[in-house]
Amino acid sequence: MNKALITSTMLLTGASLLASLGLQATPVDDALVIDGELEITTQVKAPEGHALKELYSGWRYRTDETRAIEADSFENPGMLGVEQGEEIWNTVEGSEGKSCASCHDDAAVSMKGVGAQYPKWDADGNKPINIELQINKCRVENMGAEAYKFDKGGQKPLTAYIKHQSIGMPVTVDLSQGDMQKWWEAGKETYYLRTGQLNMSCASCHEKNQGKYIRADHLSQGQVNGFPTYRLKQNKLISLHNRFRGCIRDTRAEFPAAFSDTLMGLEVYTTWRGTGLSVETPAVRQ
Amino acid sequence: MTRFLSMLCGLTATLAMTFAMANTIAPNDVTIENLGIAESLTGVAGDPAEGRKIFMSKKLGNCLACHANKDMADQQFHGEIGPSLDGVASRWKAEQLRTIVVNAKAVFTDLTVMPGFYSLDVGANIREDLIGKTILSAQQVEDVVAYLATLK
Numbered sequence: 001m002n003k004a005l006i007t008s009t010m011l012l013t014g015a016s017l018l019a020s021l022g023l024q025a026t027p028v029d030d031a032l033v034i035d036g037e038l039e040i041t042t043q044v045k046a047p048e049g050h051a052l053k054e055l056y057s058g059w060r061y062r063t064d065e066t067r068a069i070e071a072d073s074f075e076n077p078g079m080l081g082v083e084q085g086e087e088i089w090n091t092v093e094g095s096e097g098k099s100c101a102s103c104h105d106d107a108a109v110s111m112k113g114v115g116a117q118y119p120k121w122d123a124d125g126n127k128p129i130n131i132e133l134q135i136n137k138c139r140v141e142n143m144g145a146e147a148y149k150f151d152k153g154g155q156k157p158l159t160a161y162i163k164h165q166s167i168g169m170p171v172t173v174d175l176s177q178g179d180m181q182k183w184w185e186a187g188k189e190t191y192y193l194r195t196g197q198l199n200m201s202c203a204s205c206h207e208k209n210q211g212k213y214i215r216a217d218h219l220s221q222g223q224v225n226g227f228p229t230y231r232l233k234q235n236k237l238i239s240l241h242n243r244f245r246g247c248i249r250d251t252r253a254e255f256p257a258a259f260s261d262t263l264m265g266l267e268v269y270t271t272w273r274g275t276g277l278s279v280e281t282p283a284v285r286q
Numbered sequence: 287m288t289r290f291l292s293m294l295c296g297l298t299a300t301l302a303m304t305f306a307m308a309n310t311i312a313p314n315d316v317t318i319e320n321l322g323i324a325e326s327l328t329g330v331a332g333d334p335a336e337g338r339k340i341f342m343s344k345k346l347g348n349c350l351a352c353h354a355n356k357d358m359a360d361q362q363f364h365g366e367i368g369p370s371l372d373g374v375a376s377r378w379k380a381e382q383l384r385t386i387v388v389n390a391k392a393v394f395t396d397l398t399v400m401p402g403f404y405s406l407d408v409g410a411n412i413r414e415d416l417i418g419k420t421i422l423s424a425q426q427v428e429d430v431v432a433y434l435a436t437l438k
Contacts, residue, residue: 193409193410194409194410195409195410195411195412196408196409196410196411196412196413196416197401197408197409197412197413197416197419197421198401198408198409198421199401199402199407199408199409200399200401200409201409204399205399208399209367209399212365212366212367213363213364213365213366213367214351214352214365214366214367215344215348215350215351215363215364215365216362216363251409252412252413252416253409253410253411253412253413254411254412254413254414255411
């Protein structure tokens with residue numbers, strides 16, 4: 001059968017069903033401009049070697065209401081977390097009597113662009129490092145404070161604050177540093193590995209079926225450019241590794257520890273899969 | 287009298303269950319020929335009403351997550367990952383529907399994202415408490431197959 005015919009028939013049945021439910025399939029055609037001034041790139045051509053041709057931010061798959069909340073920084077509840085992060089940035093902690101600001105001054109200057117370029121290679125640790133782990137490194141090595149436990153203490157708000165300084169800037173990951181390419185490859189394997197009793201991989205949902213509904217959920221490309229994101233369903237900021245673990249758990253599999261080598265590889269790879277999309281932190285999702 | 291009846295019913299149910307267990311084909315012993323599984327997995331006829339519930343239930347089949355189904359128009363949110371199952375019984379024979387539910391990969395190849403509901407051919411790192419377990423029991427599969435057979 002003619003491929004166009006199949007597609008249009010599928011679109012027809014899908015669209016009529018969705019219209020009856022008041023839902024919209026495939027990424028919506030809409031532009032994100034925050035507070036009427038900051039333009040966010042939510043669609044971009046994929047880098048070479050990518051399984052998808054066109055990349056879309058998860059924002060393009062959300063409802064009109066959810067998209068409107070992200071477009072207005074006063075309405076965006078994630079901004080409260082960012083403000084909390086700013087307080088932590090300026091708070092002295094640990095035996096050295098220092099805050100983040102003691103070394104880095106004004107984050108609007110020193111952290112601009114930083115969040116858009118992580119994860120990056122950490123020669124000391126001989127592995128990739130993300131913002132959360134860089135914060136812990138500074139706390140231990142420069143402040144004489146304890147490392148934050150996963151998702152605890154100020155980890156989410158401070159990460160959101162730092163990433164927010166790069167809002168609107170394109171995500172890039174430098175694979176030429178250290179062994180980044182190897183971690184990218186390991187991450188790719190994880191991405192395509194079918195797991196659990198349901199026997200599904202990230203690609204089963206976010207590559208093969210992006211744009212379709214799985215029950216009430218509109219499947220996006222699983223892009224990571226908005227993390228930590230504010231999830232309306234859970235009423236709080238959600239970290240990237242929490243989201244990874246949740247998606248793997250949903251396949252009825254054992255899930256790896258946060259910041260484990262497996263999930264760090266996955267972060268390197270999925271960040272690359274969103275190359276060129278703007279940082280949206282704190283994005284708003286359902 | 288009522289008491290006697292309910293005892294009798296209880297006894298029949300127990301007998302039926304024992305019978306079902308004794309005749310249940312284990313996941314690894316299922317034989318597929320020409321895409322079909324000819325025999326019932328349990329020897330006990332499937333209950334379409336029960337199958338309909340399993341189809342909808344998020345905890346059991348959750349088939350609605352991926353398939354639209356007009357027979358469930360009262361339910362919100364039908365998925366679009368797989369084809370609509372309206373009229374599916376006119377497209378496939380009962381023994382093929384059984385294969386699709388037992389192990390969709392046997393019909394649609396490894397490329398399908400549809401889980402195998404009575405198969406131990408699962409993904410990596412399966413949750414520890416689920417090792418050796420199938421998503422649905424043999425009788426639940428028979429119930430779902432009996433329900434699918436009503437979708438003409």
